[in-house]
Amino acid sequence: MGKYAVINPATGETVKEYPDATAAEIESALESTQRTYQEWSRTTTVAERAALAHRAAELFEERKDELGAIIHREMGKPLDQSIGEAEFSGAITEAFAKNAEKWLADEELEVEDGLKSFFRFQGIGVILGIMPWNYPYYQVARFAVPNLILGNTVILKHAEQCPESALALEQIFLDAGFPKGAYVNVFATHDQISTIIADDRTQGVSLTGSERAGSIVAEQAGKHLKKCVLELGGSDVFIVLDTADVDHAVEHAVGGRMENTGQACNGSKRIVVLDTVYDEFSKKFEEAIAGQSLEAGNYGPLSSEKATETLKAQVQGAIDQGAEVLVGNNAPEGNFYTPTVIGGVTPEMDVYRQELFGPVAQLYKVSSDEEAIRLANSSPYGLGSVVIADDLERAERVGNQLDVGMVFIGGAGLEGADVPFGGVKKSGYGRELGKGGMLEFANKKLFRFAE
Secondary structure, three states: OOOEEEEOOOOOOEEEEEOOOOHHHHHHHHHHHHHHHHHOHHHOOHHHHHHHHHHHHHHHHHOHHHHHHHHHHHHOOOHHHHHHHHHHHHHHHHHHHHHHHHHOOOEEOOOOOOOOEEEEEEOOOEEEEEOOOOOOOHHHHHHHHHHHHHOOEEEEEOOOOOHHHHHHHHHHHHHOOOOOOOEEEOOOOHHHHHHHHHOOOEEEEEEEOOHHHHHHHHHHHHHOOOEEEEEOOOOEEEEEOOOOOHHHHHHHHHHHHHHHHHOOOOOEEEEEEEHHHHHHHHHHHHHHHHOOOOOOOOOOOOOOHHHHHHHHHHHHHHHHOOOEEEEOOOOOEOOEOOOEEEEOOOOOOHHHHOOOOOOEEEEEEEOOHHHHHHHHHOOOEEOOEEEEOOOHHHHHHHHHOOOOOOOEEOOOOOOOOOOOEOOEEOOEEOOEOHHHHHOOOOEEEEEEOOO
């Protein structure tokens, strides 16, 4: 058998294994997606493809309980969050379906010579998607749906621990009415990914994953002159400035850190608090993290034994270099990692520049807005951020100086089904969701008319 397997992280049980794709299956995926692009995509309208996406959105809602159970088993996400992810994926799919004709309408250009000129947005061909385990439906929906509506076709390589959700997604698109060859799932090996990227039938690649994987894929895509979108890691800052409502700040800091058991690229990983409110905030924040309950479904197991080992080693490294564990014990039971807060982190420590992918928060005290900004920007990552302050103009000024792709003012979790998502620096490049996401793999074809 291949590497694709459902291994329940709560129990360690291998539920089912799936074989890697054969060379013939990879060729079939390339051939069918290319043929469908040439025959189906070019003979259907945006409205017709959007109607199929609308039906896919309905199927996400109709099957949300089944879909939720699958990823709860595959990667350990609490069941209510798993069902919620299926619902949000449906909302994303519907947002693209509803807005597609508006977002893809011809864009008139004002040109000096006055000739009638406009952009028309069309597909470019076969796009490879390489998707992660932490949001098995959401990540795929935000990549695949806009491309299918645009007129591209999709080859989807999912995470090796998500074969059941990968197959469930392929079935949704088939049942929604997309033809065979519009969306094709492949259980590809790393070598086969390289083969797909290099093939002349592939026109682009989108990856959500680690910095290391992104670097490899970007190199391969660049070598073969393929457009690439990367959504990589993050070590997002959560800045708390002067506020009369510390409880609100604590609630959002906990939510931002604990979502998906801390396994979110844009989770609030570094909590940076102004000294004027630090004492009250830190006391309440530590109490809230310590009060997170497995029984109440606040968190679940980490996604795998490897993920648990990595997080434990990172925290132990921080302890060995002088950091202090304020909450937690760095002693996971199986893959269940106790929510943790560490303090006393300095720039000399490895953890200062690492991404902690699990329920571990770093807590910092600063004495000024400028110090908070410097600390925030010292990270090699630049995905998202949260700024809390009663003075919203001050919060915006601080956000304006952060080297990130997203700034949420006043609270965590401000994502939306039609709100663009993406980062800068080692968090990658390109955007997903919204009009910007829909146009990433578009041919911005220029039309000009003579007088």
